[in-house]
Amino acid sequence: MATKKRYWLVKSEPDVFSYADLVASKNSTTLWDGVRNYQARNTMRDDMKVGDLVLYYHSNTKPPGVVGVAEVVREGYPDPTQFDPNDSHFDPKAKVEDPTWIVVDVRAKAELPEYVPLDALKANAKLAEMAVIQRGQRLSVQPVSAAHFREVLRMGGLKAADLG
DNA sequence: GCCAACGTTGGC
């Protein structure tokens, strides 16, 4: 029995890895590596399931905002960068037999016809409770309610039906 | 570039 689809938001700095970079990746898919926050790790390890949809948010840019939608295509597995001494995300305490950090694979699904800047999210009363607009919210992987997800899609000029 | 918010580290 399929569990109900859930919705998420991931942040990425476009100078580091933009939505266009995701689209340009093999199969428009990448592993969401380098996350070094336990709460975000737990979300990827325990909660993100194949078929879940993800808002792709550009942070540290002007203006920050939601640029597109991605889909979870592989569930949690060990982040290889934690074992690579040459990688900036290397974690000397992580053990192969008991990995500390987890990734999921995400695939680009649809770019929003209209970019939805943070200002617009904040201006929408329906999104007042949305995590990403809360002051001091730094989580790079966070849950989004179905209603908030639909509203952001609508603001971006997409319908849920467009996502198949 | 600044700095507020927040998570982690480490001395005690």
Next chain:
DNA sequence: GCCAACGTTGGC
């Protein structure tokens, strides 16, 4: 186990 110091995030 407390909490000050420190590093990072990310909007502005």
